[in-house]
Amino acid sequence: MTPLRSSLRRLLLCVAVAALVIAPASHAHAEPTLEEIEAEIDRAWRQLEPLSEQYNRVRSELKANQELSAQLEEEIAPLELKMGIASAELEVIVARQYKGGGLSAFNSLLTSGSPTTFVEQLALLDIVARDQQRRIEEHRQARQEFEEQKAEIDALIEEQQAQRADLEERADQIERELARLENLLEEARAQQQTTPDDGSGLFIGDCPAVAGSGAGATAAQFACGEIGKPYVWGTNGPDTYDCSGLTQQAWAAAGVSLTHYTGAQWNEGTPVSRAEARPGDLVFFYSDLSHMGLYVGNGLMVHAPRTGDVVRMASIDNMPISGFRRPG
Numbered sequence: 001m002t003p004l005r006s007s008l009r010r011l012l013l014c015v016a017v018a019a020l021v022i023a024p025a026s027h028a029h030a031e032p033t034l035e036e037i038e039a040e041i042d043r044a045w046r047q048l049e050p051l052s053e054q055y056n057r058v059r060s061e062l063k064a065n066q067e068l069s070a071q072l073e074e075e076i077a078p079l080e081l082k083m084g085i086a087s088a089e090l091e092v093i094v095a096r097q098y099k100g101g102g103l104s105a106f107n108s109l110l111t112s113g114s115p116t117t118f119v120e121q122l123a124l125l126d127i128v129a130r131d132q133q134r135r136i137e138e139h140r141q142a143r144q145e146f147e148e149q150k151a152e153i154d155a156l157i158e159e160q161q162a163q164r165a166d167l168e169e170r171a172d173q174i175e176r177e178l179a180r181l182e183n184l185l186e187e188a189r190a191q192q193q194t195t196p197d198d199g200s201g202l203f204i205g206d207c208p209a210v211a212g213s214g215a216g217a218t219a220a221q222f223a224c225g226e227i228g229k230p231y232v233w234g235t236n237g238p239d240t241y242d243c244s245g246l247t248q249q250a251w252a253a254a255g256v257s258l259t260h261y262t263g264a265q266w267n268e269g270t271p272v273s274r275a276e277a278r279p280g281d282l283v284f285f286y287s288d289l290s291h292m293g294l295y296v297g298n299g300l301m302v303h304a305p306r307t308g309d310v311v312r313m314a315s316i317d318n319m320p321i322s323g324f325r326r327p328g
Contacts, residue, residue: 034188041181045306048174049243050290052233055167056244056261059234062160065153072150079143087136171233175307182308202227202312208279210297215254215328216280222253223294223302229311231304236260241304241311243292247282250294254280256328262289269325277324285319295324 032040207224208217226249229240236245244265248258258265266289269282277283277295285291293303295316304311 031191032184032188034185034192037181037185037188041178041185041308042306044174044178044181046290048171048178048233049306050288051167051171051174052242053244053262053290055164055171055234056242057263058160058163058167060259060261060264062157062164065157065160069150069153069157072146072153076143076146076150079139079146082135082139178307185308202310204313204315205298205300207300207302207313208296209300210279212279212297214280215251215256216278216326218254218280219247219250219256219327220279220294220296220302223247223250223311224296226250226311227302227313231307231309231311233307243304246302246304246311247292247294250280251327254328258327262292265292265327266323266325269327272324272326274321274324278326280326282325282327283316284322284325286322287320289322291319 207227208220211217212220223246226237226241226246229237231242232240233242234245235241237249241249244260244262247265248260251258258268262284265282266284272281279295279297281295283293283295283301285293291303293301293314293316295301296313299316300313301316302311302313305314
């Protein structure tokens with residue numbers, strides 16, 4: 001069993017346990033409060049978000065390997081053409097040598113009047129033939145190397161496609177559980193005569209909170225402009241985002257390419273301390289780096305929180321911080 005599949009099974013087990021904990025209460029117990037339901041949604045989401053980021057990783061690697069496979073395919077094609085030309089040239093040389101060793105050779109001796117010239121001609125043909133054989137062998141070896149690499153990439157793509165299907169299936173199971181919790185939340189709101197966030201809570205200060213310059217400021221300004229758009233896992237805009245999809249597109253607006261995966265973005269930036277953090281820097285949470293946001297200054301960030309929510313501002317101290325990174 002691969003490490004990814006093993007971790008997925010552990011995640012699914014955790015979700016199964018969570019589902020038991022949050023199963024509808026019996027009539028002997030009071031209905032859960034709005035705060036209790038929201039807390040259960042957050043706990044259930046902590047099971048899904050690492051899974052969704054693993055999905056992003058597999059999908060990003062799959063795309064890269066598909067591009068590499070196509071590139072190798074393009075490089076193999078001209079090698080095949082060169083091998084065909086070299087093989088045809090060798091056939092002509094072999095035919096000449098064959099004729100040179102038979103009646104044609106005897107006729108050449110009779111007509112040339114110079115055995116030395118004939119021997120030199122055969123020697124030259126032999127040198128040319130050996131050169132052709134060397135060229136063909138070089139092309140053959142190069143082609144074999146490319147085909148071996150392509151076979152490895154194609155095998156990896158097949159495995160990752162199976163992994164992606166597995167991830168989607170498991171994520172669907174958790175999404176259904178979250179949908180049930182969202183329904184409970186709506187019922188609780190109706191009972192307590194409360195309403196969802198009307199949008200006034202999406203901004204908790206100026207966005208960006210402090211002025212900046214350069215690519216980071218551009219990324220921060222982009223993220224601020226996306227506030228209010230729904231969270232949908234596995235997406236990177238323009239209408240919906242997950243956490244790493246939002247940061248990816250924010251930095252794309254600044255001309256910097258990032259991978260749609262939290263773990264990759266952690267490695268694609270330069271480490272900075274909290275004291276050094278400035279608007280546009282990436283801030284990561286939890287030991288598994290399963291969540292991230294875009295810092296906008298004054299201890300605030302813009303992030304895509306979870307399913308059922310929208311892009312919003314938040315304090316970076318709401319979750320355990322793993323570190324900061326500066327792309328570019």
